[in-house]
Amino acid sequence: GQQVMQIPQYQHVQEGEDFTTYCNSSTTLSNIQWYKQRPGGHPVFLIQLVKSGEVKKQKRLTFQFGEAKKNSSLHITATQTTDVGTYFCALGSSNTGKLIFGQGTTLQVKP
Amino acid sequence: DGGITQSPKYLFRKEGQNVTLSCEQNLNHDAMYWYRQDPGQGLRLIYYSQIVNDFQKGDIAEGYSVSREKKESFPLTVTSAQKNPTAFYLCASSITGVSNQPQHFGDGTRLSIL
Numbered sequence: 001g002q003q004v005m006q007i008p009q010y011q012h013v014q015e016g017e018d019f020t021t022y023c024n025s026s027t028t029l030s031n032i033q034w035y036k037q038r039p040g041g042h043p044v045f046l047i048q049l050v051k052s053g054e055v056k057k058q059k060r061l062t063f064q065f066g067e068a069k070k071n072s073s074l075h076i077t078a079t080q081t082t083d084v085g086t087y088f089c090a091l092g093s094s095n096t097g098k099l100i101f102g103q104g105t106t107l108q109v110k111p
Numbered sequence: 112d113g114g115i116t117q118s119p120k121y122l123f124r125k126e127g128q129n130v131t132l133s134c135e136q137n138l139n140h141d142a143m144y145w146y147r148q149d150p151g152q153g154l155r156l157i158y159y160s161q162i163v164n165d166f167q168k169g170d171i172a173e174g175y176s177v178s179r180e181k182k183e184s185f186p187l188t189v190t191s192a193q194k195n196p197t198a199f200y201l202c203a204s205s206i207t208g209v210s211n212q213p214q215h216f217g218d219g220t221r222l223s224i225l
Contacts, residue, residue, distance in 0.1 A: 009151075030210060030211065043201070043214075043216050088153060088154070090214075098156060098159065098169070098210060099156075099210055101153040101154040102153055103152060103153040104153050106151075
């Protein structure tokens with residue numbers, strides 16, 4: 001079945017440093033979504049990528065979809081304490097219609 | 112204010128007891144989902160429903176049951192057959208049950224064993 005690997009599992013950065021999390025799939029994806037879960041909270045949808053090689057930006061966040069549509073990354077420039085949380089990728093499969101969530105990357109930001 | 116309401120926020124289960132977690136949405140979404148989240152883990156799909164009166168098993172359905180009698184409601188029962196029920200349970204909904212729709216989550220229910 002479809003497998004997803006998200007790395008790293010944890011990342012501690014100093015405020016102002018950059019941060020990147022990577023998501024890799026064993027199969028070609030129809031789309032990929034990214035979610036953020038604050039400590040003690042619930043996942044909140046951030047963005048969806050659909051096209052090969054697509055790049056989308058939301059302020060300091062940059063999302064990329066690989067050319068082969070098998071991997072994706074989320075990059076945060078100049079992290080702030082408000083960026084703390086766990087970032088999940090969620091893979092869409094045209095075969096099942098379901099989302100498969102990655103294990104998440106937990107970001108800690110030291111002020 | 113539209114959204115998803117899960118109750119209760121905290122729930123304790125005794126050995127051999129069935130408990131039911133409530134999930135209600137007023138977003139007029141067709142699809143609803145139940146996920147289980149263990150500490151430091153991602154979300155694992157328990158059951159999902161793409162339309163009223165229909166639901167399918169997810170990846171970890173054993174020991175759980177659901178119903179979808181109304182569009183707004185998708186309750187999850189954790190049965191006594193689920194031997195390790197302690198987890199954070201999240202309900203979600205989306206406009207339709209296709210994978211290119213964002214999912215909206217409730218605040219979750221934390222279930223513990225007494």
